[in-house]
Amino acid sequence: MVGEAAEAQGTIVLRGVGKHYGAVRAVDGVDLDVRRGEMFGLIGHNGAGKSTLFKLMLGLVTPTAGELRINGAAVTGNGFRAVRRQIGYLPENVVLWDNLSGLETLRFFARIKDVPAGGCPAVLERVGLSAAATRPVREYSKGMRQRLGFAQALLGSPQVLLLDEPTGGLDPHAIHTFYDTLASLRAQGVTVVLSSHILAELQARVDRIAVLSDGRLQAIGSVRELREQRDLPVTVTLRIASDAIAAAERALSAVPAQLVVERVEDGLEVRCPRLVKSALLLALAPLGDRLLDVQITEPSLEDLFFTDADGGMR
Amino acid sequence: MEWRPLVAVARKELRDRLRNRWVVAVAVVFAVFSLVIAYAGGAQQGTVGLRSIEFTIASLVSLVIYLVPLIALLLGFDAVVGERERGSLDLLLALPITRTELLLGKYLGLAAALALAMLTGLAIVGVVLWRQFGTSGLYHYAGFVLSALLMGLAFLSLAVAVSVVARDRTRASGAAIALWFFFVLVFDLALLGVLVATGGQVGGAAFPYLLLLNPADVFRVLNVFSLDDVSSFYGLTSLVPPALSDPWVMGGAMAGWIVVPLGLAIWRFRP
Structure with missing residues (x-):
């Protein structure tokens, strides 16, 4: 006891x-x-x-x-x-x-x-x-x-x-x-x-x-x-030299997954499933030093919370 | 029931009222009003100044019967609803204290503040009476002060009951003022109205006992009867049944007015 x-x-x-x-x-x-x-x-x-x-x-x-x-x-x-x-x-x-x-x-x-x-x-x-x-x-x-x-x-x-x-x-x-x-x-x-x-x-x-x-x-x-559990997409922000942006877009279109690609100031912003992250980075390898910076943002608790509260999850 | 948490709450309430000068302010109000009434109470009969202890007390009774219920109701109406509104009630209830201890602690703390204010204020008048008339009549005066205090405790009990029932402070203050109007202004008039309108047919012998339903009337009867001069002056002895002239009966009725509303408040306050 x-x-x-x-x-x-x-x-x-x-x-x-x-x-x-x-x-x-x-x-x-x-x-x-x-x-x-x-x-x-x-x-x-x-x-x-x-x-x-x-x-x-x-x-x-x-x-x-x-x-x-x-x-x-x-x-x-x-x-x-x-x-x-x-x-x-x-x-x-x-x-x-x-x-x-x-x-x-x-x-x-x-x-x-x-x-x-x-x-x-x-x-x-x-x-x-x-x-x-x-x-x-x-x-x-x-x-x-x-x-x-x-x-x-x-x-x-x-x-x-x-x-x-x-x-x-x-x-x-x-x-x-x-x-x-x-x-x-x-x-x-x-x-x-x-x-x-x-x-x-x-x-x-x-x-x-x-x-x-x-x-x-x-x-x-x-x-x-x-x-x-939720498998929310991660956001990958790429800073790319301006003459290589088109090449980067071509490389990304070859990745066999659903990507959302957007042009932003001095580069691209890509949202992709968590597991595709490394395939995405591999596809960008040929850019070499034209790829200036990579930043990966995990979904925030806010993203989780608001999708949950909207009834998205069961 | 444990005393320690109860006493802690009572001490906090008293300290709060001392700190915001409530006790001092009410003591001053009592002293000033009482002295004025004591000196000017006989003005209608063409004299000013202190005549006798008994007539001074009779004057003070008519002052206190308005003032004490009002002050007690204003003191207690937000005891619980105020804490509820500012969010501290949940915190208090989450402590190792029962709801009964919390409510009794609040009541005792506020009662101590009221008693301290009234006794200080009325003691000043007591000193004046003593210098004027010596010690002989102070026994009566002490009885008057005690009965006034009991009436205050009865109205404080009503106020705490209001503060438990009311949904917000505004409603609670409205209810407190309404109770004051009812017991101090309306009740006697209504009784008298019924008596006159029915030519004394309704109520009959039971009529004087209806006075027990109002703590302010209990206070009045207690004091009028303790003063032999005054009761014969008003011819009251022929009007009121002997049971009501027994201070123990009237004291018991006042105790009921203290215990019953507080008991109802405790019952209503349970989770």
């Missing part, structure tokens, strides 16, 4: 979870296994069900179907305090209390979480708010408020972090620092589930992604797996 409990630390398990409001299916039949120490991204349009899914995981919303377990325990019922002490949560667009200082705000959360209030300054330091600790939240910028919200989630060293749009309002430098913090937490075995609109931000950083649309999971896997 003890071994099992230790095994389940930092895991999130959803089995057939649904939340229906009458005929509206906010979340429908979601199965999910998030592993300990995993950085897990949740993407989807507004209204796709991301926030409801977070609230289900926290036990704020009672599922109409299915079962949820965090750290191997049910999120509601008698054991809810123990489970919640292991969860740090940052809701989307949270506004904290204007009249309290950052430090007072954190101490308030520490008292409820039953965490020593002495640790609050260190957590403020971690999110870069030490200098503003005693200033009222009224005077905080949007980014500082968001960082204070993140600090509150970090209190008590939770094993699971649930972060709903955590980088909203942060400037690029703060976003960088934020992900650095997440990376070091993950290294300590903390499990992170986060959602974001800014997919480019997620794709380099998460281990796996779930795409949510109309309350259902449309796809789940690492960014690479999703790319391979």
